[in-house]
Amino acid sequence: MTAELDPATLRDAFGHFPSGVVAIGADVDGTRVAMAASSFVSVSLEPPLVAVCIQNTSTTWPRLTEAAAIGISVLGESHDGAARSLASKTGDRFAGLTTTTSVSGALFVDGASVWLDTQVEQEVPAGDHMMVLLRITDLQVREDVDPVVFHRSSFRKLHRAAG
Numbered sequence: 001m002t003a004e005l006d007p008a009t010l011r012d013a014f015g016h017f018p019s020g021v022v023a024i025g026a027d028v029d030g031t032r033v034a035m036a037a038s039s040f041v042s043v044s045l046e047p048p049l050v051a052v053c054i055q056n057t058s059t060t061w062p063r064l065t066e067a068a069a070i071g072i073s074v075l076g077e078s079h080d081g082a083a084r085s086l087a088s089k090t091g092d093r094f095a096g097l098t099t100t101t102s103v104s105g106a107l108f109v110d111g112a113s114v115w116l117d118t119q120v121e122q123e124v125p126a127g128d129h130m131m132v133l134l135r136i137t138d139l140q141v142r143e144d145v146d147p148v149v150f151h152r153s154s155f156r157k158l159h160r161a162a163g
Contacts, residue, residue: 007096011049020076020147023086024052025099025107026067032094032107033067035060039129040072048136049121053129065120070134071106074114076145100105104137112143 025034035090050072054061064070077084086093086109098110108115118134123159 012137017106021079022052023073023075023079023082023109023112024063024064024070025073025109026070027107028063028067029099029103032099032101033060033063034086034093034107034109035064036075036082036100037093040074043133050056050116050136051133053126053131056128056130061132067105068119069102069104069106069137070115070118070120071102071108072116072118072134073112074116075108075109075148076111076113078111079109079148102138111145113142113147115140 020040021036021038022040023034023036025032027033034059035054037052037054041051043049052072082097086097086146100108100110102108102117104117106115106117115133116136117138118136121133121135123130123132
């Protein structure tokens with residue numbers, strides 16, 4: 001192997017691994033705050049933990065940590081536009097989106113396949129990112145919603161096998 005380990009080469013290589021896309025959101029002092037992430041993973045069943053990796057340069061994450069609860073919405077295939085707007089650095093991140101806020105203050109994107117009501121368990125420095133462990137306190141699953149997938153810098157839909 002002779003590839004350079006520069007950020008562009010690494011981003012391209014990592015992009016070959018398809019991943020789901022989640023919205024991370026909360027109501028912070030009466031304002032909807034959210035971001036998109038594709039670096040989401042289940043961690044533990046006991047206790048119920050998930051993790052997401054957040055860039056250290058994020059200006060949204062510090063605002064989300066002010067919330068008592070954080071909502072994780074596993075975005076569905078109809079949310080490719082939502083994923084783009086939630087990931088944008090400028091403009092209205094909620095354009096065309098409807099959201100629901102739980103009693104705890106966790107913010108969810110309507111039409112998502114899974115809603116996880118979470119609280120920050122631990123933050124672990126990880127290079128140019130922060131790995132955030134989140135404890136699940138409540139959840140809702142919609143079996144009829146297929147996920148959107150992020151692969152090679154594009155949002156894609158899964159195709160069901162005929163049968």
